[in-house]
Amino acid sequence: MKIELEKLRLIGLTGSTTSTTEAPLILLEGEEADVREEEVVVVDNRGSLIFAVCRQGLGINENLRVGGYSPGVAYVRSTGKPPSTAKESYHFILSFIGVFTDEGLKTNDSIVAPGSPVYLFRGSGVNPFDYLKPSECVMGGYLASAKKKGEEWQIPFDKTFIPYHIGVFGATGSGKSRLARHVLIPLLKKAGYGVLVLDWEGVDYTPFFKQESISICDFRMDAYAAADFVVRSADYFGYDNEEKPVPQAVIHVMSRDMGDGEKWWDKISINAKNGGELREKLRVEVLERLKKRDTKNQYMAIWEFKFESGLEKIMDEDWELLYRFASGKTSVEDFKLPSQGEVCVIDMSEVSDELKLSFFSKLCSKILSTMQKLRDKKLRLALIIDEAPQYCPFEPRGLRVKTTEQIKNLCALGRKRELCVVLLAQGMAGEIGINAAVRRNLNTLFIGQIHPLDLEEAGKRLAPYGIKPEKLLYLNPGEFYFTGKINPLPTPLLISFKID
The missing domain is CATH 1.10.274 (Enzyme I; Chain A, domain 2)
Structure with missing residues (x-):
């Protein structure tokens, strides 16, 4: 598949200094009003086409440098008007996705030449993900920067790595449960997984899956x-x-x-x-x-x-x-786990925390036992655990010590048996987060608007790609950075989703 650059819009040139992983982008005059962070672009590096994402936007006017005297500053102070824009420029840092080849997307290992033209996909009718998606993928969600401008480019999800487990993190109101309902559950079903959801309060999933819901009280206790x-x-x-x-x-x-x-x-x-x-x-x-x-x-x-x-x-x-x-209808031992393409939501709202954890412990034992009996077969089940710190907190005590250990065991054995554990939590680390040993098992992360206490932990995952952790404090509800193996691209993507 060939990329026709003539269909794309030239928005600028790479500046100095460039490397194999990133390069500065100098925008053409007027483009600063249209080009946004997280836009997908392609760099023509002397015939080699490199996909990249725009990050860390910066505007500079030499006449307005602060911290010392300059004629431009004096002019502003005396007139209240801006000086000449002759020394004004706008920049982004391009975070490289990879180089496009006949065999597909490869890691870029060549230095990008300064002065290389950069083209924007948005507005051209050309979808960049047609060139970036792997063969084993399912599509869902949308690239946030394009969706804001009316382009609905669905994101590819590499289903090969679904059993490597998923974490969804964001403060209250960031849209975690909506992401699970509108993106993750449909994707997991399309990938051939059965989906079992544990609804701690009975309000985030049960009302939206009434036909697929069962109350915890319908289970017979031993x-x-x-x-x-x-x-x-x-x-x-x-x-x-x-x-x-x-x-x-x-x-x-x-x-x-x-x-x-x-x-x-x-x-x-x-x-x-x-x-x-x-x-x-x-x-x-x-x-x-x-x-x-x-x-x-x-x-x-x-x-x-x-x-x-x-x-x-x-x-x-x-x-x-x-x-x-x-008087329950069925026991946990006799409960039939959802098969491929099915969804089952367990409403856990009617009982105390102790009973919820006791039930969860028995459910974990059943899933672990089922996986151990499968031998060479695959389970192909996704277990979505909302309010994850209730099950595996930062410092577990009492029954939570057992449930934390069971979640770790599910993650360890699940990678071989195609069990995907999905944990949703308000915090990533510390007192508001989940257990560190459990968190290390989550390969793919969706990180939305976070609590300031999580800046350090989020920075460990996103800062190497040119994403300032402080930006996470200002994300809109429903926007998440998508990073990890299920993301077929080596750099995180800012995604959003449509609510039907």
Whole structure:
């Protein structure tokens, strides 16, 4: 495929000093009013065509240099008018994408000659991504700089590297969930992946995928998870762990084998009609268990007091919720993961954080077990985890220690089995971000408008390409820098998307 330069618009020449990775662009007079940062251009380097992105725009007027006396400054001070524009110029730094060859895009290893003409694609009817996209790609989103001017150039996504995992970072209101809904989920489906979404608050995905949504309360909880919920909700019945007599009695009763491979908990949806009856049946049987243990009647009074006090800490709503879990339609173990092209959203909004994390831990165990059984087959599943710091925070404690480790294991094994873990978070690092060990597993990043605390971390990923981290503070909602292996270009691209 040949690039017809005569169809493109000459916007300037490369200045001095140039290199193999970047070069200054001197704009022709008047072009400063039209050419924007993140525009895609091509440099004619003495017959060799090099694609590049405009970055770090700069305007200079020698007559207006501050910090010392000059006639131009004196003229401004005395008249309030600008001096001559004869010494005025406008520049961009071109960040090179690569050199266009008959075999496709290659890394540029030649020094660009100063004075090389630079051409703009926008407005020519020529789409630069027709020349840049790899063979194994899916298209989605749009180049932000072109979309603002009415050109809808879709971005190529290299689907070969989808299992290398994805991170989406941006402050509240930056458009993370919209990016997932309008770009990532359609792309993953087109790439042949099933998509499983965990909606922490039930507001970012569930209302938009009503037919594909299931409540966490529709899952049947196993006996040990239910007992753990009761013990934790009762604050261990006044003890510091579950190894003490009262918590042990609760666990024993709820997990007791009733024959036919079923436990006490498995039959409670038949033996009780609601959460109140569940509570009373558990109360009676736990007290009986404690009486049998205290043969000399030495500790029964204090055990009963601790048990009754613990039950009072569990609200009526929680007992009803527990009863719903006992009557669930399916277990996590029997849950069918979405197959290729399918989407399933799990609404996790109706339960406490502890239950959400407990459910997530069991779901991780199921996915890990499924991958281990696949051997040479591929899972081809994308797991989208919104509010990622809830699962793998900067410094995990309690149950989050386990879920953080499980996410790391999903990432490690997923690369071989085609599982893509997608994490969405308000912060990248530190107290507002996700665990560092987890973050290092995310190869492809979408970075939107960030919190100032994340400037340093974002700079590590973007500054080498000529993108000032401070610019991220001013991005419009829905604009994200796209960097990593799924981006077939070696330099980050500023993308946006259309909301239907």
